[in-house]
Amino acid sequence: MYLPHARGPLSTALVAVLGGRDLLDETALVREVELIPDDVDLLTDEDVQLTLWVLYELHYRGFEGVDDDWEWDPGLLQVRRALEDRLLAQLRFATAPWVQEALGAKGDVASRLFALTESVPGAPLSSYMQREATEEEFREYLVHKSVYHLKESDPQSFVLPRLQGRAKVALAELQYDEYGAGRPDQLHQALFAGGLDALGLSSEYGTYVDRVPAPTLAVTNVMNLFALRRSLAAASMGHLGAFEATSSEPCRKVAGGCRRLGLPDAVSVYFDEHVEADAVHEQLAFRDICGTMAAARPELVEDLFFGAAAYLVSESVAGQTMLDAWAEGRTSLREEPQPAVEERELETAVAS
Amino acid sequence: MTAAPAERRPVVVTACPDGPVLVRGADVVQDADGASHAVTRPVVAVCTCRRSGRMPWCDGTHKAVERAKRRKEQQGG
Numbered sequence: 419m420y421l422p423h424a425r426g427p428l429s430t431a432l433v434a435v436l437g438g439r440d441l442l443d444e445t446a447l448v449r450e451v452e453l454i455p456d457d458v459d460l461l462t463d464e465d466v467q468l469t470l471w472v473l474y475e476l477h478y479r480g481f482e483g484v485d486d487d488w489e490w491d492p493g494l495l496q497v498r499r500a501l502e503d504r505l506l507a508q509l510r511f512a513t514a515p516w517v518q519e520a521l522g523a524k525g526d527v528a529s530r531l532f533a534l535t536e537s538v539p540g541a542p543l544s545s546y547m548q549r550e551a552t553e554e555e556f557r558e559y560l561v562h563k564s565v566y567h568l569k570e571s572d573p574q575s576f577v578l579p580r581l582q583g584r585a586k587v588a589l590a591e592l593q594y595d596e597y598g599a600g601r602p603d604q605l606h607q608a609l610f611a612g613g614l615d616a617l618g619l620s621s622e623y624g625t626y627v628d629r630v631p632a633p634t635l636a637v638t639n640v641m642n643l644f645a646l647r648r649s650l651a652a653a654s655m656g657h658l659g660a661f662e663a664t665s666s667e668p669c670r671k672v673a674g675g676c677r678r679l680g681l682p683d684a685v686s687v688y689f690d691e692h693v694e695a696d697a698v699h700e701q702l703a704f705r706d707i708c709g710t711m712a713a714a715r716p717e718l719v720e721d722l723f724f725g726a727a728a729y730l731v732s733e734s735v736a737g738q739t740m741l742d743a744w745a746e747g748r749t750s751l752r753e754e755p756q757p758a759v760e761e762r763e764l765e766t767a768v769a770s
Numbered sequence: 771m772t773a774a775p776a777e778r779r780p781v782v783v784t785a786c787p788d789g790p791v792l793v794r795g796a797d798v799v800q801d802a803d804g805a806s807h808a809v810t811r812p813v814v815a816v817c818t819c820r821r822s823g824r825m826p827w828c829d830g831t832h833k834a835v836e837r838a839k840r841r842k843e844q845q846g847g
């Protein structure tokens with residue numbers, strides 16, 4: 419994929435550095451991060467979320483024309499760390515009531531995690547997709563989801579070596595299923611890509627990053643923040659469990675929406691598969707993975723709850739942002755970015 | 771020369787409280803009507819609440835069943 423278009427001072431500096439047009443001044447960037455006022459909501463901050471998204475993408479497929487070794491550049495890691503610490507602080511604060519409630523509740527950790535997924539309020543996005551969304555809104559929904567689903571489950575693969583025993587085995591079982599259980603055509607990423615293709619949307623990795631707003635990027639960023647930091651492995655697995663445990667029922671509704679709109683089967687297939695798969699995955703994640711981790715290391719319980727609540731909060735912000743846009747009769751996507759000045763000049767030069 | 775029969779891993783069934791049973795190592799699951807359903811994933815969740823829309827597989831509906839039960843208890847109690 420190509421480097422996305424910047425959305426503010428941090429991402430402008432980062433894109434310029436990765437594009438080879440500027441030198442990295444990590445001290446200045448870290449200072450810039452530190453100067454973000456405390457009351458700024460980072461989940462909806464376009465510049466912060468795009469910057470994090472680009473930094474995380476260096477660990478996956480990288481960008482056209484960008485040296486892969488930026489992945490382990492200490493200066494960029496320093497900037498990422500500064501951003502992550504701010505985001506973590508906000509998430510810890512926002513989720514504290516539910517984490518405390520879960521810590522004080524009775525029952526085993528798995529049942530408390532399931533209860534937590536029912537107590538954090540979510541946005542009624544899947545009901546809207548089921549009953550009301552227009553075909554255009556449905557296409558937008560897929561565009562938002564493509565940012566994660568085209569690399570579905572990849573973040574959690576980073577966590578495997580950090581788990582032991584039964585928890586490791588259960589995550590491997592879960593991931594094997596996500597990765598098609600031995601059948602490349604059943605790879606969940608490929609199922610999702612098939613739906614995009616069937617609607618004439620692009621299934622090319624990263625195409626729509628420029629089109630989605632901060633809250634959509636934040637969903638993936640929070641996932642990566644947990645998955646890439648070993649100290650947050652428990653938060654990552656709580657996050658995974660909450661994702662799986664709030665998937666079967668919504669996917670059934672979204673699949674219903676596909677049929678209501680008469681969309682091709684290639685679109686609903688992804689959602690139908692997840693009704694069934696995630697009914698298994700939620701048990702694996704909460705009981706075999708989180709339950710085992712909690713039994714082996716009780717000090718991890720708080721982070722299991724934290725990760726689960728952080729997922730629910732970030733997903734709810736992303737969903738509500740879409741619903742708000744549609745309720746006002748506007749698109750939930752960002753405008754197609756205009757080519758940067760240098761690109762325009764280059765195009766004119768080539769054309770003449 | 772005859773090959774020794776391949777060692778088969780045992781089928782393991784695990785009950786989830788208020789939810790499905792997880793089955794590992796099975797090839798086929800038979801539903802109440804005797805129809806066979808091929809197992810295509812490493813672990814399957816077989817519905818025990820009998821409310822699933824995708825029998826014999828669990829589709830998470832048991833959670834709605836539990837929610838309704840809790841609500842009734844709260845109202846009744």
Ligand code: FES
Binds near residue numbers: 791819820829831833
């Ligand atoms: S046990 Fe899950 S739907 Fe019946």
Ligand SMILES: [Fe+2]
Binds near residue numbers: 596695
């Ligand atoms: Fe999946």
Ligand SMILES: [Fe+2]
Binds near residue numbers: 596696699
């Ligand atoms: Fe899943």
